[in-house]
Amino acid sequence: MNAPTERPEIDFLAVARALMPAGATTDACVGCGLCASGCPAAGLFGMDPRRFVNMAALGMNEALSTTPWVWACTQCKRCAYVCPMGIDVSLLVGVARGAWPDDEKPKGIVRSCAAQRLDASTSAMGVRSEDFVEIVEETAEELRESDPRFADLRVPMDRKGAMFVVNQNSREPAVEPEEMGPMWKIFDYVGADWTYSSKGWAAENFCMFTGDDAAWKEMVETRVDAINALEPQVWINTECGHSFYTLWKGIERFGLEAKFEAGSLVSYYAQWIREGKLPVNADWNTLGVKFTVQDPCQLVRKSLGDQAAEDLRFVVKTLVGEENFIDMTPSRQANYCCGGGGGFLQAGMNDERRAYGKRKFDQIAATEAAYVLTPCHNCHSQIEDIGGHYHGAYHVTHLWTLICLSLGILGPDERKYLGPELAGINLPEEA
Amino acid sequence: MRRPHRRIETQLTVVGTGIAGFAAALFARARGLDVAQVGHSGALAYTTGYLDLLGVADGRKIADPWAGLDALRMTEPGHPFGRLANADIRAALDAFIGEVNAMGLGYTPAGAANLTALLPYGVTKPTLSLPETMWPGAAALAERAPALIVDFAGLQGFSAAEFAANMAAVWPGLATARLAFPGMESLQVFPEPMARALETRETRAAFVARLRPHLGAVTHVGLPAILGVHRPDTVRAALEAELGVTLFEIPTIPPGVPGIRLRELFERHLPGRGVALEPNLKAAEARLDPSGITLALHGPMEDLDIRAEAVVLATGRFLSGGLRAERSGIRETLFGLPVAQPDGREAWFRPAYFDPRGHPVNRLGLTVDDRFRPLDAAGAPVHPRLHAAGAVLAGQDWARSRSGAGLAIASAWAAVNAAGAELGSSPGDPGPTTAPGAAPAQEPGTA
Ligand SMILES: Cc1cc2nc3c(=O)[nH]c(=O)nc-3n(C[C@H](O)[C@H](O)[C@H](O)COP(=O)(O)OP(=O)(O)OC[C@H]3O[C@@H](n4cnc5c(N)ncnc54)[C@H](O)[C@@H]3O)c2cc1C
Ligand code: SF4
Ligand code: SF4
Numbered sequence: 001m002n003a004p005t006e007r008p009e010i011d012f013l014a015v016a017r018a019l020m021p022a023g024a025t026t027d028a029c030v031g032c033g034l035c036a037s038g039c040p041a042a043g044l045f046g047m048d049p050r051r052f053v054n055m056a057a058l059g060m061n062e063a064l065s066t067t068p069w070v071w072a073c074t075q076c077k078r079c080a081y082v083c084p085m086g087i088d089v090s091l092l093v094g095v096a097r098g099a100w101p102d103d104e105k106p107k108g109i110v111r112s113c114a115a116q117r118l119d120a121s122t123s124a125m126g127v128r129s130e131d132f133v134e135i136v137e138e139t140a141e142e143l144r145e146s147d148p149r150f151a152d153l154r155v156p157m158d159r160k161g162a163m164f165v166v167n168q169n170s171r172e173p174a175v176e177p178e179e180m181g182p183m184w185k186i187f188d189y190v191g192a193d194w195t196y197s198s199k200g201w202a203a204e205n206f207c208m209f210t211g212d213d214a215a216w217k218e219m220v221e222t223r224v225d226a227i228n229a230l231e232p233q234v235w236i237n238t239e240c241g242h243s244f245y246t247l248w249k250g251i252e253r254f255g256l257e258a259k260f261e262a263g264s265l266v267s268y269y270a271q272w273i274r275e276g277k278l279p280v281n282a283d284w285n286t287l288g289v290k291f292t293v294q295d296p297c298q299l300v301r302k303s304l305g306d307q308a309a310e311d312l313r314f315v316v317k318t319l320v321g322e323e324n325f326i327d328m329t330p331s332r333q334a335n336y337c338c339g340g341g342g343g344f345l346q347a348g349m350n351d352e353r354r355a356y357g358k359r360k361f362d363q364i365a366a367t368e369a370a371y372v373l374t375p376c377h378n379c380h381s382q383i384e385d386i387g388g389h390y391h392g393a394y395h396v397t398h399l400w401t402l403i404c405l406s407l408g409i410l411g412p413d414e415r416k417y418l419g420p421e422l423a424g425i426n427l428p429e430e431a
Numbered sequence: 432m433r434r435p436h437r438r439i440e441t442q443l444t445v446v447g448t449g450i451a452g453f454a455a456a457l458f459a460r461a462r463g464l465d466v467a468q469v470g471h472s473g474a475l476a477y478t479t480g481y482l483d484l485l486g487v488a489d490g491r492k493i494a495d496p497w498a499g500l501d502a503l504r505m506t507e508p509g510h511p512f513g514r515l516a517n518a519d520i521r522a523a524l525d526a527f528i529g530e531v532n533a534m535g536l537g538y539t540p541a542g543a544a545n546l547t548a549l550l551p552y553g554v555t556k557p558t559l560s561l562p563e564t565m566w567p568g569a570a571a572l573a574e575r576a577p578a579l580i581v582d583f584a585g586l587q588g589f590s591a592a593e594f595a596a597n598m599a600a601v602w603p604g605l606a607t608a609r610l611a612f613p614g615m616e617s618l619q620v621f622p623e624p625m626a627r628a629l630e631t632r633e634t635r636a637a638f639v640a641r642l643r644p645h646l647g648a649v650t651h652v653g654l655p656a657i658l659g660v661h662r663p664d665t666v667r668a669a670l671e672a673e674l675g676v677t678l679f680e681i682p683t684i685p686p687g688v689p690g691i692r693l694r695e696l697f698e699r700h701l702p703g704r705g706v707a708l709e710p711n712l713k714a715a716e717a718r719l720d721p722s723g724i725t726l727a728l729h730g731p732m733e734d735l736d737i738r739a740e741a742v743v744l745a746t747g748r749f750l751s752g753g754l755r756a757e758r759s760g761i762r763e764t765l766f767g768l769p770v771a772q773p774d775g776r777e778a779w780f781r782p783a784y785f786d787p788r789g790h791p792v793n794r795l796g797l798t799v800d801d802r803f804r805p806l807d808a809a810g811a812p813v814h815p816r817l818h819a820a821g822a823v824l825a826g827q828d829w830a831r832s833r834s835g836a837g838l839a840i841a842s843a844w845a846a847v848n849a850a851g852a853e854l855g856s857s858p859g860d861p862g863p864t865t866a867p868g869a870a871p872a873q874e875p876g877t878a
Contacts, residue, residue, distance in 0.1 A: 081472065329695060330695050
């Protein structure tokens, strides 16, 4: 994968001067190494962020254009957080990725992006628009039949003028459709005025990770057009982080016209709990099961900052009980990326990805919590994987699972991510 | 897409998240003020963790910093310490150390005399307060205790052999050993991930197994600073219980753990104490008007205006971005405050790099009045409620005098007290220091 073939010659120093704010370009580096010390990708493929910055300053452009490390950097921007100059290595990494010929880029990322471009659904898992409509309707029908409380549940599709347009990660319709149920139940419970869009609904975006700006732009345009057409006030991104970042950032970067606001589902959970619409509590946690939470980089450090981290903690503490919540350290904007981001999960570099994830694993292990709550899908998959690899004794769940558990509306087949101690708790009466 | 615009109003806003900024935010909350704080990474990340007050005067190490301060006021009347009484400096240090201890990071109390603390290359320096994880090293040196110094394969900038060789005259007979850190047997390792890993039982057990065969008859073991980031005192206690020796940490060169520890400690605890903290965002612009000060910040997804009745500016020097050297001279970066300076760059430096008097450029900064308000060219306060603290102040060279943290903490104390008095809060008016619903998260066991 690292054979140097013909690539556009990139002048990384010029790129740095063009993309980075004044005072935060590679010229400002004092060589302190804080970035390398704080980066979970440091040492993989013999590279780390300080070296990358140094080599850019020295004009070692070919080496930077060919190192496979650019696929191990998850573009999490933790380097910019720890660097006194705010030097953001992920910007250079994005440009370096783009210089790789498509046939030498990690196949998983390229394939995922290509799949997204095949259908208006923008799904990386090949779920077409009409499939999505059908899967949603079938799953909703099963839910209506199995749970009398939700006999009238509606899952609106392409409803113009709804307040919220909500997206959906492809993983659920593709492999675990029953996992869509909890989110629908929450919307039903709070009486949200929402809809899916049959076009551009997929909440993943690997095109940004390929470093191909044109593909990223195309993806964002398809989605923005689809959302604009439904005229919502707010586009709510599901619990996942990277599709949130790629959309708002893409809108800003490519100067697209979006006639809606961007919101995170996690912040809406917090709002609905504060407003009393979602009367969750921790009464179910009589065993005192301990929980920690992963702050998705894409949502917290890269997008909404500590406000999102605060909302996330508020939701989690309300759900599991203040005394049962154990924060990871570092956390919030200082949090480590889990190693699932940036396309790493799809890049086929399992050894490196797990080495990256060791820091996350240590952080989780240090909390000694039995559950890790991960809003984001990439985090979910990666944290499960490293848990298995390093023999961690924790479960990984989404927030919607616990919200429905607390409300007593989590069906028996919506519990696959719960451990045995919680599997039988608060089952809906009629079920 | 509309870019959200948020506005918050506060009584006091602290600009800067170094020692001076964090100290100011804590002192202001203790006075019951409504506080916001903004900042980013900076010089704090490089500290050894020692809290220096005054370690060097006239080029010589001193034992009594308090007497040293009395002398300094005579010889350097323009020094910021000249505007502070020893009693206030002591009160400031006691309050700061008390807060840090309450947050769960142990520091020794500031005493009457300097302690002799260890540095990575086997040299020592005078300082006033040490992290609990480092204090036993100073004590062991004083007793010439039989000790083992440990370093790690792949860890640059810390060599046990070099430490022992340079220490031989004052601390003879130090044993040394090099370990491979469990799970990090790779080419280059950094202290930070080692410290994080030692927060888990599994790594502690593996580490104990590797260290135990080297103990011999020593009573003390010195390690680079890696005993956890978040709970170093518990990590140390857990390891000592297993090993049956006293452990102590020696600070490493950057990138080291002590500065990360402090930054993360404050960032973790200040929101719970009611400080509206933006830890990853610098103020981009500032506007002064007679009734207050408005700061503009530009986050990734939103613009934020902070309206403050009073401001403490604690933005540090060149490394942290509070001052910038431009062709025309040295500038204060946020407000464009006057920086008194000699004409021309030639006058910034003395010809000899190691000139014992230091270089004039290191003493440039903001000139302030007794209430720590920056002054304009005519000698009047630029704004009635704009204050400054820490390394950005003129007339001091903290690096040479070994007074970094002490100056930052004491000047923050003075600046906050002056601002608090103007805003009508009294020192005995602590108000709620814990925001509702912000009890600390539970700690897992370490036994
Ligand atoms: C290598 C090194 C070793 C040190 N070792 C010691 C030691 O052993 N003992 C000791 O006592 N001291 C030590 N210090 C000194 C100490 O860390 C501080 O530098 C000193 O206390 C000054 O603190 P400060 O808060 O005034 O400034 P700084 O620590 O420089 O903090 C300034 C802060 O302001 C922020 N800032 C700048 N511009 C803006 C803006 N526009 N908006 C918002 N925020 C802004 C920066 O991001 C930074 O967080 C050391 C420093 C260095 C560099
Ligand atoms: S943290 Fe910043 S200044 Fe330090 S080595 Fe990395 S890029 Fe350079
Ligand atoms: S973006 Fe994240 S993974 Fe990439 S260099 Fe920076 S800290 Fe490392």
